[in-house]
Amino acid sequence: MGASKTHIFSPTHNELAHAAKVLAHPARVAILEYISKQDACICNDLVDVIGLAQPTISQHLNEIKKIGLLKGTFEGKNLCYCINQERWEELQHSFHQFFSNINRNCC
Amino acid sequence: MGASKTHIFSPTHNELAHAAKVLAHPARVAILEYISKQDACICNDLVDVIGLAQPTISQHLNEIKKIGLLKGTFEGKNLCYCINQERWEELQHSFHQFFSNINRNCC
């Protein structure tokens, strides 16, 4: 009746789906890209850059955080978000695996 | 009020998000993997293999089809789904680009 039956799927499939879900909103893609493009860590011009309200940005950041893609540290006044490189490469690998493991000699 | 504001994002971000959405459900990940692993094209044991009702599988297949990842052809009695290799590689490339374009020298 409307809830995903995650229990019937393998951990691998669930994990990839879970990661994909984070990338499944353009705001989160844009946020990740923006954060990564900053050499310095001073963030949250995000509200202006992305064009969504501050609570909405905060929620999206939280989704990204929940999957471990952000490291947050305080530096002076502002909270600073950075890409968690280790986790990033983990997900990169998962997607790479998924796309590579496909058998194409069909039809 | 609940609807994604896709118009405020770039085509690139929207397209990646759109593709990610298709992978954002374990059933669809499992379906794609299963189809690709069949050397021959006779599909739709899917209902048994995946463990969801036939209409649900049909809907998931439709999502996958909508983004162009499936080629469907008739062969004898059964409809046959195969991975659309060209589109597959397009998406593979998009994800690869996204994951590579991230600047990691921060924090």
Next chain:
DNA sequence: AATTAATATTGCAATATTACGATAAAGATA
């Protein structure tokens, strides 16, 4: 033409997501 098997569509209920105004919390500054 009638039957069978496979797939698609419809309709509906449960749940999840998206968005934002209002408000709270935390820390810096005056």
Next chain:
DNA sequence: TATCTTTATCGTAATATTGCAATATTAATT
């Protein structure tokens, strides 16, 4: 301490997704 700035949380409304029973469609077989 009062104020300002930044970020988080709450509450709520709109929309989207997930899942399946019932039903329809399609094509092959009898």
